[in-house]
Amino acid sequence: MTDTDVVIVGNGPIGATLSVLLAQRGWRVTVLERRPKPYKLPRATSFDGETARLLAATGIGPDLGRITAPANGYQWQTADGQTLLDIAFTTEGPYGWPDANTMHQPALEELIAARAAELPEITVLRGHEVVAIADGEVVQVTAADADDVTRTLSARWVVGCDGANSFVREHLDVPVTDLGFSYEWLLCDVQLNEQREFVPTNVQICDPARPTTLVGSGPGRRRWEFMRLPGENAAELNSDETAWRLMAPYGVTPETATLLRSTTYIFQARWADRWRVGHVLLAGDAAHLMPPFAGQGMCSGIRDVTNLAWKLDLTLRGLASESLVDSYGDERREQAREAILASVQLGRVICVTDPAAAAERDATVLANRRGKPAGRPEPAKPLTGGLLHESPGAGVVVPQGRVQVGGTTGLFDDVVGRGFVLLTTESHGSEFLAELGTHVVRLDDEVDVDGVYRPFLARFGATSMLVRPDYHVYGTAGPGDLDTLVADLRDRLRAAVPTG
Structure with a gap:
C-alpha cells in the first residue's frame, strides 16, 4: 500500500487539472507545490474552444463564463494598418464553447483549486519543494518545506507538472530538442479603468520598427507585448516608464488603466524527447515550451493531462498494463512538436525588424489574400498514431452539439457524460464496454438536436464510432462491423493487461 496513488509535482493549471481528473476517477492524489501561496500574476491569457471543453471535464464548466471573455477575432496588421491575416471567432464553436476565451489565469486557477477542495482524494502540500525521486516498483518522492524539513511519500506514479525549469525533467536527465528560436519581449498587463471594446480582440502588429502584440486577458484586462529590438538595452526596456510610453499610442495611460505588471521574458521552442522514464512522467511546460504566437502553450498542457489521466486510470484499475x-508520450509529443513548429513558423513571420524584409513579406501576403474573407480557426489537431483503430476518422476530435436524452437537452458531455462513448445507429450491448464505463448513445434525429453527430458519422461512411475519454475518435465502423471495432479495442487493451 502506497501513501498515495499519484504524486503530482506542481500545482499550476496543468498539475491542478490532472489532480482533479484523477480524483474524479477515485484515485488518491498528492500535489507537491514549492510556492507557499498561489502565484497571483497571469502567464497564459486565453484558451481555445477545445481546451474549454477539456477544462469543463473537471466540473468547472458552469463557472468558466464568469472568468472569461470570448474573443471576437485575431488579426495580423502591417505597420500602416493593412490586414495580413484575419481570423473570425464565434461564441458557438464546434466543441460547444467559444472559439477563443480570454481569461485572467489566477481566476482560472482559483476555480480549479475550489473544485479540488471538494474532492477528499486530493491533498495539496504547499511550500514543499521536491528534492529527490527514487523510482522502482513504487516511487519514493522526497520534498523539503520552508524549514528544510523533509518528508518522503510513496506512490505508484509521479507526474512532473513543474514548469519550464522542471526539477523532475532534470532528475530524469532526458534529452531535449531545442530549436534555438527565441526573442525577448516586454510584457505589460493592465486593468482598464473603463470598459472598452477592442475589435478584433487580438492583434499582432507586424511593424519592423517594433513588432507588437495586443490581446485580451479576461474581463476588463488587456496585455500588450513589445519586442526588444536588436541592440536595444534590456534594462531600459524593462521599466514601467517604457511600458507606459509604448502603450500611450493605444490610449493606455496612467489615467485610463492600472499597470499590473511590466517585465521582460524570453520565449523558447523546445520539447523533451522522452516523457516517461519508469513510473515518472512529464506534462505541460516541463515537457514542452513554445513561442506564444499560436496561443497554444497552456492548451497543450491541458491536452497532455487529459490524454494521460484516463490511461493512468485504466492502468491503476488493472484493465491495462x-x-x-507509453502511448501518452507517443501521441502527445508529436502533437506538441507540431504546435511548436507552427508557433515558430508564425514567429519567423512576425519577428522581422528589417524594413526591406518586412516590406517584401507584406507585399507577398497582401497579394495572396486580396479579396479573401476572414477565415475560421483550424479544427483541433487529430492524432496520427498511438492507440487508434485503422479506420476512417480515427484520431479526429469529435465535435460537441446539443442532444436530448431521457427528456434532458443540453451539450453532449453534460447530458451523456464523459469517458468512453459509443455513438451508433445500431443496437449494441457489450460487457467489455460496460467494464470501461462506456456511454452508449443510439443516434436518431430526436437525440441529435443540432444535427451534429449523424452527419459527422456520415463524413466517414460510418454508422458507429468509438470515442476515447479525451474526445479523439478511436475508430469507426460501417453497418455490421461494430462488433469488430469493439473487439479491436478490447484486444488492444487486453494485450497490455498483466498476467499472473
Missing part, C-alpha cells in the same frame, strides 16, 4: 501509458 503500463505499456498503455
